[in-house]
Amino acid sequence: MICGRDITVVRSGRKLLDAVSMELRPGQFTVVIGPNGAGKSTLMKILSGEIAPDEGEVSYFGSAAQLYPPAELARRRAVLPQAVQLAFPFTALEIVRMGAVAQGALQPTEQARRALSKVGLRGFEARPYPSLSGGEQQRVQFARALAQVPEAVVDDMPRALFLDEPTASLDLGHQISVLEVARDFARAGGIVFAILHDLNLAAEFADHLVVLDQGRVVDAGACCQTVSDRTIGAVYGISGAVGRLPAAHIPFVLPQSRHR
């Protein structure tokens, strides 16, 4: 379990996070939503051990995150960052392989190939990363994270996947397939933490939904409770939109509807 307790982060006199506490449980897909500047990315940096909080503490399976050397932390959790640009023409396979090497894989190249086919990029192994489209680059990075934590549980210890806007530059079909892979990881006993902007996707995939606004947790719990008109109205300033159909002349697409 990954725990953050009373986390406060202050930058230039402003509290980016204000006494935030949360638990990331094995087997659970935790999603954070919130408006721009709510502190979502900062929270992810804290929970993934990238930066230390000014107050409060983060613990990985009972020990403080700061006590883990970077290489040890890298075996326990992988992080998908937002768009990554490169000035060097690494191939897709070489990028993904770095994740497998960070895991200490015995056959990193094989592991990388498996991760690439998991995100639907089989056949893209030799493509230079800078020549890929934004969405393909994003999926290569996702494959790199998967190659770093190929098993959700190793020796009864869950692995964690941190995803910062994993669907940002993807088309609808790939948004869903990427989140399905992440959900499978959670179902297999792993820890998944994702930042999403799309409330429909968040509502469909989150086991535990956290609403963050101005550095504070406004609401947390199951989606059917957190995605309420009151919360969405208060946080995003858009009320009367939860669970209602738009006017008859506006078509709409809800990915959740495919399960009906």
Add this chain to the structure above:
Amino acid sequence: MKVSSLPFSGATAEGDRSVQGALVLCGLAVLLFAATLVSLSSGPTGVGLGELWRYATGNASQLAAQDLVVLEAVRLPRTALGILVGAGLAVSGAMMQGLFRNPLADPGIVGVTSGAALAAVVAIVLGPTLLSPLTRILGNQFLPLMAFCGALANTWVLYLIATQDGRTSTTALILSGIAIGALSAAVMGLLIFLADDRQLRDITFWSLGSLGGATFGRVLSVLPFVAAVLVVIPFVARGLDALILGDAAAFHMGIPVQRLKKVVIIAVAAACGSTVAVAGSIGFVGIIVPHLLRLLMGPSHRFLLLGSALGGGALLLLADSVARTIAAPAELPIGVITALFGAPVFLFLLLGKGGIRLKDMP
């Protein structure tokens, strides 16, 4: 996970350039050996491959006394120096490009070389007077150590200015490099004002760059620095690869980023500073060699750094052989030759050829 059902099982090398990298490394080793032979057997006096063979097979007594002197006192140290200097320059270029995540970073272009040259000039001009205690203690190592410190200072300042929040801006890198280089040149101008005639000749040598006047003393003074950098290669290669994805991504993949950067900065300064101390500022080796090698073997530092050492040595030996023979018995400064080849390669890079695009640079 459905491992066994997947059809690749290692049969295809698609996207994996490990074998290619290893092959290119072998090719470069052969090239370096050939360049060594060329360097040892070319020059105005008639010591050719035949004499070389006799010397190598232990029949040195069959050589004319004069040829023996040419070989042992001139060409052997010059060749050894060429390999070390070329390797040092190319590796420092490749490491710097990885550190700054930018294929245009080169110790010569961003002012690190001028920092080393400035410190070398300080050592020459002030060595006999103000700094004489240091000169006495450090002896032969005084000059390379000073140049190392000069290079280190400039690299560090450059890094502090051009990299903020873990991101290096190409514009900031090149512009601050120009400013640092100009400042170093200005201070050097002041020192030249103070220098006497003999010191002036020495200083001219630094600014043009040359392997002339190579002695085993110089070889020995640069050897520990270049050797240390070569030893560091396997420890930084994976980290530099990860760093290409950014500081945060490298940390997420288990790289102790700050420590890696310190080691790389010191290694760049050691390689660049010590080579400038013994051979002056020879430009563009640090950018041509890694760039050509990326085209051949891909950008992974697993192969690139060692390849740069081999390729840099070979390139500098060949350039020096040309410099010695093209206008024999006179000698062209080697910096002229490397710049004639290197500057166009640099411009070619800016054009976006060879898979590198300016718009992808951070």
